[in-house]
Amino acid sequence: MGFKEDADFARFLSMGVYAAGAVTHDLEQNHGHRIVELDRCAKANKVWQTKIKRMRLPDLMCVDCGRRFESKGKTKLEVKLSDSTLPGRAWRDEGMRPDDVFAFARVNMKTSPVSVSNIVYVTRQGLEDALESSKEGNRKSVSEGSEMDRTWPMWAPDYAGEVVAVDDGLKKVRVTKGTRTYLYGHGKRWAAFHTLAAGTAFEAGRPVAFCFRVADSVACAGEGSWGWKEDLLSADEDIRFPAVKAARFLGTEPVEDILVGMADDEASDWRLRLEAHASLAPTRPASVAALLVLAERADSAAEARMEAVLSLSEIDTEEATEALYSIAGRVESAVPEEVRAAAAWGLGAGARKAPAKLMRLVNDPSVLVATHAAAVMPSYLPQECLDELLDWLRADDPRRAATAAHLLAERDLVAELVNALRTAPEDIRRLIVLALGDASREAVSGLLGRLDAQSRAGIAILWAKDDDWLRQPDTDGIIDALKLQALRR
Numbered sequence: 001m002g003f004k005e006d007a008d009f010a011r012f013l014s015m016g017v018y019a020a021g022a023v024t025h026d027l028e029q030n031h032g033h034r035i036v037e038l039d040r041c042a043k044a045n046k047v048w049q050t051k052i053k054r055m056r057l058p059d060l061m062c063v064d065c066g067r068r069f070e071s072k073g074k075t076k077l078e079v080k081l082s083d084s085t086l087p088g089r090a091w092r093d094e095g096m097r098p099d100d101v102f103a104f105a106r107v108n109m110k111t112s113p114v115s116v117s118n119i120v121y122v123t124r125q126g127l128e129d130a131l132e133s134s135k136e137g138n139r140k141s142v143s144e145g146s147e148m149d150r151t152w153p154m155w156a157p158d159y160a161g162e163v164v165a166v167d168d169g170l171k172k173v174r175v176t177k178g179t180r181t182y183l184y185g186h187g188k189r190w191a192a193f194h195t196l197a198a199g200t201a202f203e204a205g206r207p208v209a210f211c212f213r214v215a216d217s218v219a220c221a222g223e224g225s226w227g228w229k230e231d232l233l234s235a236d237e238d239i240r241f242p243a244v245k246a247a248r249f250l251g252t253e254p255v256e257d258i259l260v261g262m263a264d265d266e267a268s269d270w271r272l273r274l275e276a277h278a279s280l281a282p283t284r285p286a287s288v289a290a291l292l293v294l295a296e297r298a299d300s301a302a303e304a305r306m307e308a309v310l311s312l313s314e315i316d317t318e319e320a321t322e323a324l325y326s327i328a329g330r331v332e333s334a335v336p337e338e339v340r341a342a343a344a345w346g347l348g349a350g351a352r353k354a355p356a357k358l359m360r361l362v363n364d365p366s367v368l369v370a371t372h373a374a375a376v377m378p379s380y381l382p383q384e385c386l387d388e389l390l391d392w393l394r395a396d397d398p399r400r401a402a403t404a405a406h407l408l409a410e411r412d413l414v415a416e417l418v419n420a421l422r423t424a425p426e427d428i429r430r431l432i433v434l435a436l437g438d439a440s441r442e443a444v445s446g447l448l449g450r451l452d453a454q455s456r457a458g459i460a461i462l463w464a465k466d467d468d469w470l471r472q473p474d475t476d477g478i479i480d481a482l483k484l485q486a487l488r489r
């Protein structure tokens with residue numbers, strides 16, 4: 001996949017990330033849970049090509065009560081899950097126990113900020129009980145593993161109102177609709193009929209009638225209600241894994257020996273071993289070292305290297321930062337380019353920011369590594385980084401100079417760019433003018449008087465783009481794209 005397709009996919013993933021964020025917020029603020037990610041990527045939309053086959057577990061978990069949550073965000077609110085006839089791939093096979101909760105939400109990506117509304121919580125058991133009323137969607141080709149969608153119908157009016165009366169026997173619900181009332185009945189097609197209670201007011205888009213029972217309560221059972229230490233000793237990896245994850249938040253000290261034993265146990269699943277180190281790593285440098293070895297050593301699988309890097313990125317210690325820097329800098333080694341890029345990403349987007357280290361990576365010979373490092377440089381640059389960028393504009397190295405010019409222009413540091421024009425070598429001056437053309441026109445306008453005639457002329461030409469109707473965001477390249485569709489034989 002190219003980087004443009006990645007950006008499109010990231011936009012699609014963002015919906016799930018926003019939903020997971022809103023569900024986390026609701027579960028913590030309104031229901032008393034303490035939520036952590038069970039799936040490391042539930043709340044990040046970065047697209048990586050190295051695919052990591054994770055444990056079959058839901059996105060989120062509460063470390064106090066141990067309840068697991070799977071959040072689903074869509075542009076339209078619907079209770080829909082992907083399903084399959086293949087063993088282990090059915091809608092319920094995601095490590096969801098009967099009392100664990102699916103959270104469905106509507107995500108509106110068109111508002112700013114993005115809004116998430118109408119969260120509907122249903123336990124796995126709730127969906128199981130209503131299976132008869134659920135509908136199979138179109139089955140994709142057999143080559144795709146008989147993947148399909150399964151929808152549990154519900155009624156969500158597009159107006160606000162209040163439930164007036166519920167008639168269970170006839171499976172009907174009467175609601176107010178403006179100054180009148182409306183009687184809704186869906187009884188025949190649904191095996192069971194559930195509604196909001198009479199007297200409940202609802203806003204537009206909120207489901208009023210369901211073929212399933214909405215979770216009665218998703219309140220946290222409270223601190224200490226989950227025997228996570230016992231779970232650590234379970235023979236079942238699906239039970240042990242969440243307990244290992246939770247240990248980091250609940251305190252690893254009393255279970256350190258168990259975790260160390262698990263990390264060293266070569267008979268265990270690699271993901272479990274890695275997670276044991278990841279939970280120990282914030283307080284145990286030896287585990288950081290183990291994750292570093294896993295990422296760098298010659299015989300590691302790419303997915304294990306990647307997961308080691310992502311877990312190191314979560315740790316706010318100097319050792320973890322040094323480890324990421326070591327991995328990122330492994331030019332021409334067994335460490336794949338994308339793993340190096342992920343390590344660079346962790347130094348800017350991870351738990352501990354290290355802009356001075358990123359400065360050593362933004363000119364890496366690998367375009368992938370260099371661009372990842374540049375993309376996560378902080379928007380406010382520390383003075384030492386700024387000074388170094390200005391040095392790059394004085395030397396005759398076009399690659400470094402271009403990096404510096406871009407980083408400065410993105411931050412609208414136009415006065416610095418204009419000053420650099422005075423001392424830059426001739427070919428570097430042109431790169432600086434190009435960068436000034438990218439900076440905000442408003443910021444550059446005020447400084448035009450300080451430019452020599454040649455640079456001013458250059459910027460004037462770059463700005464002419466704004467007057468060219470075929471170079472606007474929605475028209476740039478349109479004629480070439482149309483010509484490609486002129487084929488007729």
Ligand SMILES: [Zn+2]
Nearest residue numbers: 033062065220
């Ligand atoms: Zn809880």
